[in-house]
Amino acid sequence: xxxxxxxxxxxxxxxxxxxxxxxxxxxxxxxxxxxxxxxxxxxxxxxxxxxxxxxxxxxxxxxxxxxxxxxxxxxxxxxxxxxxxxxxxxxxxxxxxxxxxxxxxxxxxxxxxxxxxxxxxxxxxxxxxxxxxxxxxxxxxxxxxxxxxxxxxxxxxxxxxxxxxxxxxxxxxxxxxxxxxxxxxxxxxxxxxxxxxxxxxxxxxxxxxxxxxxxxxxxxxxxxxxxxxxxxxxxxxxxxxxxxxxxxxxxxxxxxxxxxxxxxxxxxxxxxxxxxxxxxxxxxxxxxxxxxxxxxxxxxxxxxxxxxxxxxxxxxxxxxxxxxxxxxxxxxxxxxxxxxxxxxxxxxxxxxxxxxxxxxxxxxxxxxxxxxxxxxxxxxxxxxxxxxxxxxxxxxxxxxxxxxxxxxxxxxxxxxxxxxxxxxxxxxxxxxxxxxxxxxxxxxxxxxxxxxxxxxxxxxxxxxxxxxxxxxxxxxxxxxxxxxxxxxxxxxxxxxxxxxxxxxxxxxxxxxxxxxxxxxxxxxxxxxxxxxxxxxxxxxxxxxxxxxxxxxxxxxxxxxxxxxxxxxxxxxxxxxxxxxxxxxxxxxxxxxxxxxxxxxxxxxxxxxxxxxxxxxxxxxxxxxxxxxxxxxxxxxxxxxxxxxxxxxxxxxxxxxxxxxxx
Ligand code: MSK
Numbered sequence: 001x002x003x004x005x006x007x008x009x010x011x012x013x014x015x016x017x018x019x020x021x022x023x024x025x026x027x028x029x030x031x032x033x034x035x036x037x038x039x040x041x042x043x044x045x046x047x048x049x050x051x052x053x054x055x056x057x058x059x060x061x062x063x064x065x066x067x068x069x070x071x072x073x074x075x076x077x078x079x080x081x082x083x084x085x086x087x088x089x090x091x092x093x094x095x096x097x098x099x100x101x102x103x104x105x106x107x108x109x110x111x112x113x114x115x116x117x118x119x120x121x122x123x124x125x126x127x128x129x130x131x132x133x134x135x136x137x138x139x140x141x142x143x144x145x146x147x148x149x150x151x152x153x154x155x156x157x158x159x160x161x162x163x164x165x166x167x168x169x170x171x172x173x174x175x176x177x178x179x180x181x182x183x184x185x186x187x188x189x190x191x192x193x194x195x196x197x198x199x200x201x202x203x204x205x206x207x208x209x210x211x212x213x214x215x216x217x218x219x220x221x222x223x224x225x226x227x228x229x230x231x232x233x234x235x236x237x238x239x240x241x242x243x244x245x246x247x248x249x250x251x252x253x254x255x256x257x258x259x260x261x262x263x264x265x266x267x268x269x270x271x272x273x274x275x276x277x278x279x280x281x282x283x284x285x286x287x288x289x290x291x292x293x294x295x296x297x298x299x300x301x302x303x304x305x306x307x308x309x310x311x312x313x314x315x316x317x318x319x320x321x322x323x324x325x326x327x328x329x330x331x332x333x334x335x336x337x338x339x340x341x342x343x344x345x346x347x348x349x350x351x352x353x354x355x356x357x358x359x360x361x362x363x364x365x366x367x368x369x370x371x372x373x374x375x376x377x378x379x380x381x382x383x384x385x386x387x388x389x390x391x392x393x394x395x396x397x398x399x400x401x402x403x404x405x406x407x408x409x410x411x412x413x414x415x416x417x418x419x420x421x422x423x424x425x426x427x428x429x430x431x432x433x434x435x436x437x438x439x440x441x442x443x444x445x446x447x448x449x450x451x452x453x454x455x456x457x458x459x460x461x462x463x464x465x466x467x468x469x470x471x472x473x474x475x476x477x478x479x480x481x482x483x484x485x486x487x488x489x490x491x492x493x494x495x496x497x498x499x500x501x502x503x504x505x506x507x508x509x510x511x512x513x514x515x516x517x518x519x520x521x522x523x524x525x526x527x528x529x530x531x532x533x534x535x536x537x538x539x540x541x542x543x544x545x546x547x548x549x550x551x552x553x554x555x556x557x558x559x560x561x562x563x564x565x566x567x568x569x570x571x572x573x574x575x576x577x578x579x580x581x582x583x584x585x586x587x588x589x590x591x592x593x594x595x596x597x598x599x600x601x602x603x604x605x606x607x608x609x610x611x612x613x614x615x616x617x618x619x620x621x622x623x624x625x626x627x628x629x630x631x632x633x634x635x636x637x638x639x640x641x642x643x644x645x646x647x648x649x650x651x652x653x654x655x656x657x658x659x660x661x662x
Pocket of ligand 1: 255308328329438467468469470510547549550
């Protein structure tokens with residue numbers, strides 16, 4: 001039943017077509033291919049050639065004598081290492097691009113946010129006085145790169161955390177020494193015959209996750225802002241209705257903005273547009289999928305056509321001339337689809353080749369030229385377009401909430417601070433705050449859990465920040481629009497109307513979860529909500545997680561003191577000891593805990609319970625929504641009216657011709 005697989009009508013529409021034509025998708029394959037019941041719950045060890053050892057009976061051990069607890073802990077730690085590597089390697093590439101730009105070897109890139117460069121320079125201990133911008137940028141890039149290979153001490157960005165949190169990490173010996181070092185430590189530690197105590201393995205796992213969150217990912221976010229500008233709110237569109245019937249459709253997919261930012265420049269080049277017209281198209285229409293989409297959405301207002309589970313369906317519309325992929329979350333199933341549809345699949349990263357795709361290797365030294373070459377390939381493919389089926393669904397949203405902007409929006413230019421946010425929590429106008437992040441998972445109904453959890457949270461006056469595919473899910477269902485304030489509880493609604501923000505804030509891509517860490521740190525140091533992230537009435541969610549990156553993200557939130565709830569069954573369920581340790585055990589040690597709860601209703605209940613417990617511990621007034629809801633401010637109305645009038649709202653969406661419908 002298509003309805004049980006997705007709540008997105010556009011995906012459902014294309015799924016019907018796929019099914020009628022016998023086209024395989026992740027949705028159909030998930031039905032055909034049941035998960036291995038042993039590996040799924042952490043009870044399979046395949047770390048050496050004597051295995052795989054599948055422990056199915058009580059008290060059973062692997063051939064080497066490994067217990068279920070050791071095996072489950074090793075499996076989870078390796079997932080953290082996999083996720084941390086992916087994020088951090090992305091961060092390294094951003095630092096290398098900054099270095100190339102600063103040395104004048106990547107002339108198509110500039111420093112777009114000098115203020116942020118100076119802020120990061122200060123954090124990294126780079127002198128700024130009397131120095132040229134590019135000189136500072138070069139040293140910032142070099143110092144950032146050194147964080148990856150550092151062997152001793154602790155990574156510099158830990159100093160961004162509240163003092164109390166830093167002390168917890170040091171006391172437990174989980175302050176990361178260097179980003180790469182922690183990943184290698186896990187791979188070594190979990191090798192056959194090494195660390196056999198689940199607690200020790202899992203604490204090392206937290207250290208690796210911290211190296212991701214407060215290291216590789218945080219550097220990535222900051223350097224991306226330096227190179228491409230820190231996001232500020234802009235209006236954009238989401239879902240497959242963003243594909244065009246009469247223009248060349250080019251879709252960017254993956255994670256890194258280094259190429260996609262150049263693609264934005266290339267598709268707006270008048271020569272390219274003329275060339276598209278010469279091939280019978282009316283112009284060029286750019287859109288995105290997954291987190292590359294989030295990057296270009298946040299900064300340029302480029303529409304997103306969907307999240308992780310939408311990637312094949314977008315191709316099945318028959319309307320995409322070219323899909324450019326860089327790294328991560330790219331389904332191998334895309335290449336076979338290009339044999340049935342005219343779409344050209346272009347890979348660009350030396351780390352992500354796909355058999356059956358065309359490879360055009362990206363090189364930041366020659367960025368715009370390569371971007372134009374790829375766009376031209378898409379234009380040349382336009383005459384090959386056959387029958388199309390583009391769903392009409394489109395939603396409007398506001399994206400671009402960097403933590404700097406949240407600070408500014410709440411406090412204003414001269415008094416920007418987190419004071420108003422803290423005060424709102426203290427007064428009970430906001431019950432608490434939540435980060436809802438992560439992927440889609442073909443084992444659950446696409447977008448359902450994201451949508452359910454977020455609706456319930458805002459109804460209960462919890463301000464929600466979102467990233468990744470979760471943010472796209474809620475963008476598609478309209479929760480990132482100003483009108484969604486109508487669905488919020490009375491206190492949150494008042495804030496949205498007075499400040500001019502939606503109740504759900506899009507803060508970026510997977511690596512940008514670090515914006516949430518920074519926001520929580522600033523809330524903790526602002527005062528009134530304790531002295532540490534763990535004191536704040538806050539929760540984290542990944543309702544439809546699937547990637548190792550999500551596990552790493554979840555663990556760095558836990559290690560930072562946040563109660564974090566994942567949807568679906570626990571990947572360590574067959575070891576009740578490990579399952580308890582990552583929840584109660586971690587909570588005793590670091591203040592945050594990780595739980596896997598498949599039922600979305602239960603996740604919301606437990607989250608609100610936790611928020612109320614934290615409020616009580618801080619001595620705050622009990623949450624009472626009847627005290628609020630009298631505000632008359634309607635600043636958000638301006639955004640709504642601009643949308644309805646189809647006014648130009650960002651450099652990119654200014655070219656969108658049709659006015660938004662009511
Ligand atoms: S893209 S890691 S499916 S959020 Fe960042 Fe989406 Fe998850 Fe990939």
